[in-house]
Amino acid sequence: MSENEPLSTEAYKGVRDFYPNDFARREAVFAAIRRTLGLYGYEEYNASPLERAELYEAKTSEEIVNEQTYTFTDRGDRRVTLRPEMTPSLARMVAGKRRELVFPLRWFSIGNRFRYERPQRGRLREFFQTDVDLLGLPAGDADIEVVSLSVRVLKDLGAKDEDFIVRINSRELLTQACSAAGLTGDRIKEYMRLLDKKDKMPEGVFNAAVREITQTDPLALIANDSPSLVDAKRNILGTIVLLKEQGVANAVFDPTLVRGFDYYTGITFEVFDTNPENPRAIFGGGRYDRLVSLFGGDPIPAVGFAIGDVTLMDFLETHDIMPDGEGKAQLYLGTFPDGLEEARTFAEALRASGIRVFMNLTSRNLGDQIREAAKRGIPYFTTYGPDEVKSGNMRLKKLDTGAEESLDEQDFASYLLQVSK
């Protein structure tokens, strides 16, 4: 590269720069999620996005491992993968301290995941996921808690029952139905993979592809009512009844629901946007009772879900319930070149009261400082210099209305704390 050619300001393809306003918006959503999960006793954990590659070769879906991971060899010849999902890291961590941890675990993690995909609406190479998991309890109350909690998260963000439905299926039922139809091993996986993509392919293509695998009517398989399936079906329908009793009004049984990952063993569910302009899954999850035992020891039953930020933000925008960002300065403190000392002392006193103060250090005139404060979106403006020291009198300007208040210096902080947060 030539010394004189400027560097490109582009980010790497498929990832996002979070400028302060974008960052504040994203963090406001995460803060709401953290609050809800905390109320249910869930604790946050995290791990590095760098994982040993073998972690995914064992159990993540083949499509993700073969086509979508970022995997490379480090300078010490170790194969490293940037985590495409959190569940394998969670299972690894839980297995690693299974003797010390107090079960059940109610855990969550918010962080970035990486997939090498063609960037498009709703799909990026780096996205953020909130993973919520309850480990150490069998199907039943735990499943109900986790599905209810996923709905609670959405409702605490402002969603209404009519904004989404919760599709529910049982991986156990689906696997049994496949077996009853004569499918085994890889054929079951193939069928499920097709079923998972059903809504994304023309009906004729789907039907033809399924007939190659099953030699039966494509959906007859899952409509099977043979006695061998009755237990699994009763269980999942019973769960749906209990969910409705506990306020998940919009839970529905969907025998065609698959969810991508191979490791599910029990309930699977998906929260689906009912908006006709955005008819898509917002997020989903399920029970995976055999994943932790891949690391040795007895199985630890587990159920959880993961919310991706891109689809969630789309949902919140579509339904006009995006929360406001927080943490911006509450006050722009205008200054004069010869009054910096006084202003700094005053700013420090305000900060000691917990007020976020953006102080001017430029030589701009007051008019320009006021315009600058408004552009920044800071709600209040004042100045402090030799005059204010002498008089003890201050003027506070509210920038959106232009209204001015006259205040005693000693009342200034408490007044500002009342009107701004």
Next chain:
Amino acid sequence: MSENEPLSTEAYKGVRDFYPNDFARREAVFAAIRRTLGLYGYEEYNASPLERAELYEAKTSEEIVNEQTYTFTDRGDRRVTLRPEMTPSLARMVAGKRRELVFPLRWFSIGNRFRYERPQRGRLREFFQTDVDLLGLPAGDADIEVVSLSVRVLKDLGAKDEDFIVRINSRELLTQACSAAGLTGDRIKEYMRLLDKKDKMPEGVFNAAVREITQTDPLALIANDSPSLVDAKRNILGTIVLLKEQGVANAVFDPTLVRGFDYYTGITFEVFDTNPENPRAIFGGGRYDRLVSLFGGDPIPAVGFAIGDVTLMDFLETHDIMPDGEGKAQLYLGTFPDGLEEARTFAEALRASGIRVFMNLTSRNLGDQIREAAKRGIPYFTTYGPDEVKSGNMRLKKLDTGAEESLDEQDFASYLLQVSK
């Protein structure tokens, strides 16, 4: 890998798993830092850890680029680097929106950085850094704000003036001294690199290595008092006087201070632990007025610092000022198998008041549930079932003392909110 061989539970070499207690501790430190920076009007931003490799080839120190980056080629033949530091991403983002942004910028970012190093105390392959930068203002008040702010961050974490000193130098002065001693170009870089490592090498080795470059007394160069250096020296000494006036009591001039990065152009500083058992830099920073213009356009002056989590946590532990983690459940709600409905309704009411409730879903007996709650570190325990529904009377147990309170159901939430947070 054999189907039956269990997967290893080890994390990738040199990175950390953050189990909930570790995560809470780390986040408590970051929350304190975020609060302080917010009071000064600094806004948080972020970018992906995936960056185009060319970003670092331009200006990060050669040692880091050649020996310590994680760089690989993606499936589309792009060269990607996991960011080893944040400043190049910051400069890229600022340059990319220089026409829209309102200067000066007071920005910070907290996130992970990656360096391929031999893991050892204080050095990991993934670590977290808080980067704080003030862009768009020249040397002077901006330098003073940034150095003061770095000290304010430490003090708000509980550090005292005697726990650290702030070493200050001027890259301008150092470069001028090198020139005055007859060094040019790469020789200046070589000399600075040696000076940077002075404390890590035997004096004799250092002296011999410097003599090869300068042919003079190794430290005479920086003790140079020639008239050509007077301006730069007066500036930096003046800054130190002003810093002391503004409460940075322990600022000292250190003409041997270098700091690793090549891009510094003005003040450089380093906060150094005074504890004789841990005599090391906690963090540092400096002015870099030419970095943003690598992306084209006029230079944007900038000054900032970065605090690494590993050295900071060591410092907080050494001085016994590590903050407590927050967010754990406040109440363990014990349940009986036949009273789950009532308990769930009661738990929901408490959560609606903002209380974090961990509810039992196991069939453990009450004694075991109490022991479990204590092991989890949850401070309070109660039960709610058919008896409590009938009597409206509840017992609240404080687990560290074993003390029990008798409370009316209707007073329960407000009482708990008073005694626990």
